[in-house]
Amino acid sequence: MKWISKDVQTFLSAKEYIDTAIVPLYSISLEAELKQSAEAVEFISLLTAQVERQFAGRLLLLPPFTYLKKASSEITAEQLKNWELSLAAAGFQHIFYLTADAEWRRQEEKYDGSFIWLPAIPLESMSDGQKITLVDSQVSQLLPLFTQKWQENQGK
Amino acid sequence: MSKERVSRRQFLSYTLTGVGGFMAAGMLMPMVRFAVDPVLRAEEGGEFIATTQKVADLTDEPVRVDFTFKQKDAWYESDVTQSAWVYKGDDGKVVALSPVCKHLGCTVNWNSNKEHPNQFFCPCHYGRYEKDGTNIPGTPPLAPLDVYPYKEKDGYLYLGKAEPRKEA
Numbered sequence: 092m093k094w095i096s097k098d099v100q101t102f103l104s105a106k107e108y109i110d111t112a113i114v115p116l117y118s119i120s121l122e123a124e125l126k127q128s129a130e131a132v133e134f135i136s137l138l139t140a141q142v143e144r145q146f147a148g149r150l151l152l153l154p155p156f157t158y159l160k161k162a163s164s165e166i167t168a169e170q171l172k173n174w175e176l177s178l179a180a181a182g183f184q185h186i187f188y189l190t191a192d193a194e195w196r197r198q199e200e201k202y203d204g205s206f207i208w209l210p211a212i213p214l215e216s217m218s219d220g221q222k223i224t225l226v227d228s229q230v231s232q233l234l235p236l237f238t239q240k241w242q243e244n245q246g247k
Numbered sequence: 248m249s250k251e252r253v254s255r256r257q258f259l260s261y262t263l264t265g266v267g268g269f270m271a272a273g274m275l276m277p278m279v280r281f282a283v284d285p286v287l288r289a290e291e292g293g294e295f296i297a298t299t300q301k302v303a304d305l306t307d308e309p310v311r312v313d314f315t316f317k318q319k320d321a322w323y324e325s326d327v328t329q330s331a332w333v334y335k336g337d338d339g340k341v342v343a344l345s346p347v348c349k350h351l352g353c354t355v356n357w358n359s360n361k362e363h364p365n366q367f368f369c370p371c372h373y374g375r376y377e378k379d380g381t382n383i384p385g386t387p388p389l390a391p392l393d394v395y396p397y398k399e400k401d402g403y404l405y406l407g408k409a410e411p412r413k414e415a
Contacts, residue, residue, distance in 0.1 A: 147371075
């Protein structure tokens, strides 16, 4: 489900089936790394859209968690923690964060959700066909991460 | 010189009728064309979208066929890629199934679950469908997979808009 009124309506009526939330983490920079930050956002947004298409019936794709790259990492980390707590309170059993910002790798253990970190691939020079093939192959490698997590918790 | 001479009056009336008819036709033709335009367009069947799949290459094993079309969402036009599971049935007819699970809209895969081979499997809530798209009772989906109408043109497969299947 996407974060649009039509999908959210479905979500409300089928809540018991949707136990997973995806939050893309976008780091924004307005200085030297502006271009890299745009590339990362482009790549991660294509990727999350594709993951959402695969698993539309079991997950809710949240609007991205966006933060300034130069902001203090403690404040950003705390804000994300707040998101996590609210999501958990709303009944989401599995939370996935998708990001291209390596900074999160050091914070990983503070959170219950799983981080999926991917190096951003610049897509600007690619044709549409190449983009689709690339994102498709990346996504097909990600899918088992989700199904594994679901199976782990099913056993409990 | 023939006996029947054309009088000046006759010559003028023939010429005027000819030229007048020509002008009237010039005015009426576009009007008629506009009037019948919807009919002509319907004949082209513009809703079918070309895929890169050759009909001759299809076997009885479902393959994923991706196709892209333009979708307009309010003022935002975007390219949308959709997939279909396509195979040839026993009678040689092409079957094109929508991969969208009828339960909550996940994408189903062919033969991806080892415990249930030769079925369409939905990883979200373990919904399953037979090869012909019929939902298997006892799994979450309550309806068979949608079917794409198809056309063959120059050897390539063209797919229309997926339709819910009528109860067999």
